[in-house]
Amino acid sequence: MKKKKSFLEFVSDNKFIHILLSIILGFLIGAIFLVIMRLSVGEAYGRLLKSITSVKGITYVIVYAVPYIVAGLSVAFSFKTGVFNIGAEGQFVVGSMAAAIVGIRLGTLPKPVLIILCFLAAMAVGALWGIIVAFLKTKWGINEVLSMIMFNWIAFYLSNFIAGLPGIKSDGSAEATQNISDNASMLFPKEFIKKMDFAPTANWGIFVAIVIMIVIYIIIDKTTLGYRLKAVGFNKNAAEYGGINVNGSIMTALAISGALAGLAGALQLMGMGGRISIFSSQEGFGFAGIVVALIGCSNPFGVFVAGLFYGWLMYGGSKLNLVGAPTQLINVIVGTVVFFIAISVIFSNLKYLFRKKG
């Protein structure tokens, strides 16, 4: 009896276990839906697992994961500083477009210079998108959630507009931009990909993601800047009383968060797409970033793992229709996971389960 109790206590107090339980429950609910739909659970989940049994599959998952990781870090950073960056979507879109413009128009520059320029452009524009919202909030007190939703749509239509401009639009009939210059592409060399049997879009992005993860960890946990931002996030009035410039901190927080989301957009473009299409609806990378940040508990390392998890589900999910299961199953699974993370208080209360009876 004593052993069981301590085990329950362990489960109740460990946040990591809560997330694990949420994930298991997510797959369980997904399985129930599959059964209701008279589809084979084994086949669908087998297909998901099979997608990571080969080198090719694993590299695909990593490639898929990179923009989610960085977008997740962007949102996680905003969570830590007390702002809810629902505007990551728009920052992602403008960042991606900025990188595309640089990658197309300055395509003749040498590779390392061009790649860094693309990154800088994306981060600058993403940061600008965040700063505008922060400015509206601090100067006129305009609700940031509202203006972020507005700026998501402005970014979306701006991107569509720019994609159709002469000099940017593809010469063919495609409703998209031209491909970015090979010098701006982050793909591994073709021979190397072939030799290692990697996914054809295997690229350097994951290393950028790792660097960003470490940088964000250091900023949040090891610098006075991070301390200041967290203090404002924790209690604005106390921070102000303590002599912290609250408005400046909100600006900085959203600028950094925006820069990260913009960078995520650039990584998606330079690692996978190579061009930006004229979309009919938002692509949702920023919203996915919110989910990834939540699953990763807003901890940089957690977000990294959560991003890989999400990338795996997205890649594996895209193969689900091969076995007749709808891709939307992934949304149900992830939605359930997030729902249980939200109510993880039920896991914390597990330890009282047996106490009541006794």
Added chain:
Amino acid sequence: MNNFINSLGIILYATLVYATPLLYAGLGSCFSEVSGVVNIGIEGMMTAGAFTGTVVAYFTGNPWIGFICGGLAGAFFGMLHAVATVLLGADQTIAGTAINMLGPGIVIMIAKVLFDSTDTIPLTATQKIPQLFSGLFGTDTTFGRFMNNVFATYASTYLVFIAVIVVWFVFYKTRFGLRMRACGEHPMACETLGINVISMRFLCVCLSGFLAGLGGACVTMTVSTQFRPISIVGQGFIAIAAVIFGKFRPQGALVGCLLFGFCSGLKVVLGGSSGFNMHLISMIPYIVTVIVLILFVGKSHVPAANGKPYIKSR
């Protein structure tokens, strides 16, 4: 001149048609936010309502049964949100995000099973929500055509204007409304006065889901007659924006929704005829909103306890 009046009629019509779903969802958002629960899951609830409304109308042939069922589907997800946020004290943003994934995920999966496609089969004219006064004014005079254009809106539009008045009355003229608003400002004070904050909030969040579901059903049962995965995309968030714009008041939400509706209407008229760039025109509503906020609205008063879980024992 005749042309202008004609266009004006079409713009007014489009304004009403586009504002209707936003307004239903916006009223829903008001209930939830004012009682102190952030409901970012409006989007998912609308999607659920849109799908359910269309499917029920398709199978029963009766648009009103479909419309109500759309609302009930929204209410179901509202209840999920309420269980998480009100009963279990969950983070309201996280729970809402989950609803936004679950709602579309579940209904699109059901669509796959029922129709072997992510789109539903388009509704016929009798399965749609009826247009009450279509063609009432005759088409021989300019004025008649103008009135016809304006009053060609669907029954759901007339209903929503009645709903705004009812909601306004409930909010500001009833004991229920006063208590509800108090729950959003200072739940602990309410509790000491014997108001059951938990059940009050629970009810409001469910109601907010119901209205959002009706809003979703309006989208797919009027102008567009079928549910597609992109039917709702973004409209739930626009409705939330309209509510913040309107300072969490039903009458303010009305103004916000009409503004968005008007800009969408403008888009329809300008986009068809002129050489303006569609993408730039589409941007107008969002830019206008920001400018209006800066110039006229300014700081909005968020209900003081909005977003904070209320836990009784504390």
